[in-house]
Structures are given as C-alpha cells and as structure tokens.
Amino acid sequence: MTARQVAEQVLDPELPVLTLADLGVLRDVREDGGRVTVTITPTYSGCPAMDEMRADLVSRLTEAGYADVEVRTVLHPAWTTDWISEDGLRKLADHGIAPPQRIGPHAVGPVPLNLEPPSRRVPCPLCGSIRTTELSRFGSTACKALRRCEDCREPFEQIKEL
Amino acid sequence: MDNAYDGLTDAGEEKHWAFGTGFTDALTGVGRDIPAVDREALTAYCLMLGDDALVYSQRLAEWCSRAPELEEDVALANIALDLLGQARLLLSRAAEVEDAGRDEDALAYLRDERAFRNVRLAEIDCGPGPGGDFGTTIARLLVFSTWRLALFQRLAGSADPVLAAVAAKGVKELAYHRDHAAQWVLRLAGGTEYSRERIVEGLAKVWAFTDELFATHPVEAALPGVAVDPAELRAEFDQVIGTVLTAAGLDLPETRQVAPLAGQSGRDGIHTEAMGFLLAEMQHIARSMPGAVW
Incomplete structure (x- = not known):
C-alpha cells in the first residue's frame, strides 16, 4: 500500500465511522525517498483529538513499513464541513448521525447574526421524517448539535455546518 | 464492536484518552514565520488575545454541572473548549515569538496576576458563584463574543500568518x-417577569466593562498591519x-464604566479582585506539584 492509502484509512478518534480522509482533515500525504510527510488540519481550535490523530498516523504508517514519518498541522485554510466527502456524508447518515448540508464559500464581510435557530429541514436519520427540532446547538462534541424527531421521538445528533 | 466503550478499556493504552498527559505544543508542525515587527510587542499582543480566551474559558468551565439544564452544561463547556483551543494556539505563538524558553503551560500556570493581559470583562465573576447568575453569564457571552468576533474578522487579514489563521x-x-x-437573551427577555429581570440586571453589570474593550493600547498601536x-x-x-x-x-444599559486605574487596566495587568481567586483555582495544582503528569 502507498503511504497515502495507509493514511487515508486511519479512523477519526471521535467519529470512528469516518476515516480522516472522509472527514477532510487529511490535507496531504507526500513520500520523498524513505520519508513520509502527512499534513492534517483541526476541525475546531479546541479539538482535543489532534495529538491522538498524530499518534495514530505515525503508528499505522510505522506498522506498514514507513519508518520515517512526520505529521504536520496546517491551520489555513480553516476546515469546513464542506470538506467531508460524499462517502463520509453517507456513512454518517447510515450510523444515525444527520450529515451537514453543503454551505459553499463564506460570504465576505460581517458574519450575519441569527436570532432564531436555523430553519432548514434536517431529516431524521432513523425514520426519515422531516419533523425534527433542535434541542441544543451544542452536542457531545464541538462539531455536533442535538435534535429530536417529532415522529419516532428519538433524539439524534447532527454535524452542524461550519 | 457491540459496545461503543469497549475500545476505551484496554489497560495501559494511554493514547485512547484525549485528556491527561502527552499534550504537545498546540502549534506542532504549523508554519512559524515571524513578521519583521517589534517582537516584544508581538509577544504581548499574542498574550492579550490568548489571556482573554484562557481566562474566560476558565470562567465558562465553572458552569459545567451547574447550568439550568443539561444541554446548557454541554453548550457552555463546548464554548469554553473552543476558547481554550484558541488560547493554546495564541499562548504557544506568544512563547515562540518571545523565545525565552517558556511554553504554553508555563505562560498559563506560572505567571502572576500582574503579568496577565486579559480585559477585565473576561475575569469578573458572573456566576455560578456569588457574583452573578445565568442571566449575567449570558449577558457577558453576548458582549464578549460580539466583540471578539468583530476583532477576529479583521485579524484574519493580519500580516502575522499564525494570528491570521487562528x-x-x-x-x-x-x-x-x-x-x-x-x-438566550431573547428567551430570557421574552420569558417571565423574573427571567427578564435577570437578563436586564446581567447586562447592566457586564456593561460597566465595555469601554475597556475598545481602548487602543500602545502594544496595538505599535503593530500596524499585524494588530x-x-x-x-x-x-x-x-x-x-x-x-x-x-x-x-430591552434598552441599552446605562451603567457607569469601570475606569482604568491611573491610566492602566486589564491589558496592563491591572485586574479586579476576582482575578486572584480565579488564578488560584486555575494554577494551584500545576504550582503545588511542579512538572507533575497524569
């Protein structure tokens, strides 16, 4: 396997249904002679899993025979949920987590203020109903909101757009 | 696996834990070009922005398990975590520009009150302690995040590549x-007479610290294009x-502003009485057991 293939299969420590490649945090993998340089970017500034991602990348690549591995971090450009792959969106939905919608490039100028929770329809990943409500904008990790389905009455998590 | 927690129980596998020892420098592997400016001023500026986030993060974390509902415990803790992440990046940058052998931990845990450069709005007690309540806490969150968002939108164009990226x-x-x-301001204001009273009083309390947020400091004036x-x-x-x-x-509060002391305020290390208590709690373990890991 190439170093890129190995790195692409490393799982996200907090959302283990996704690989780092699915999540869009794996930015680059380069092989130069015996040396592998992997570049990753954090989802949120306070993401507590960065050290773990670095350690996982180094150990998986080492196991695959790449002895000289460097993991670099980039902060720019800032991660966006638009970088989650189509495959990643599907895997999230399959595991009961509502995927984010595509938001496109950020508009220039002041960030608009939202005085109400977003009105967009988020289908329930369990029963498909569109009658769902936001319980909290902040969920079990920084990247998730908590919602409830008004039909099947189950709570579910949603990756919020960033 | 059948049980989502099974993977966490391997004995001795410390790398499964996102918390505890083994943190590396928050800027590990990040490009580190330093612009040709006054390094002392750039260090101070990174400390200002980093201390705002660190100290306010500590205040928000005090609410964990004390908020009016579980969702709010989670929300305030998540906001605290975002700010702690910003603080780690900014203090690491300060340490790197200073180049005096200190790291983010030394800056967070081993500086005394007078060396902290946060605005006083970040440190005041807005509850759950005796200094406030949930209304006061929401009032500060509105003022602080509105101000910092406007600041960061402009800082994204800074000549310092790390500050711009953060x-x-x-x-x-x-x-x-x-x-x-x-x-939350809308919910509290439109709720009961009591909830409306709480947010009105909260806004009045925190409003006393707003003028300080917009006072240009000599450090900022010394860094054109960067600050x-x-x-x-x-x-x-x-x-x-x-x-x-x-x-x-609601009406705009008409609170008298808390004036600087002999021309100095939070940015100069002049803090309110609450700051010492906050630092005592935040720093005491790191200072009682130097170099301890867990």
Missing part, C-alpha cells in the same frame, strides 16, 4: 457563540448589540 478559524466558532447568546485597533470595532459592536436588544425589547 482568527479565520475562530470566526466560525465565535459566530456560533454569539448566536447562542443572542438567542487590530479595537477602536475600529465599536460601530459594528453597537450595531449588533442594538439589533439583539431591539428584538428583545
């Missing part, structure tokens, strides 16, 4: 924080706060 990332986080506060002049943020800040208060049917 700011561009932070903008997205702060937009969520500000929306959260604004929506943002906070005086430029006032118009946008007033407009956003005005929009929220109008929607909530």
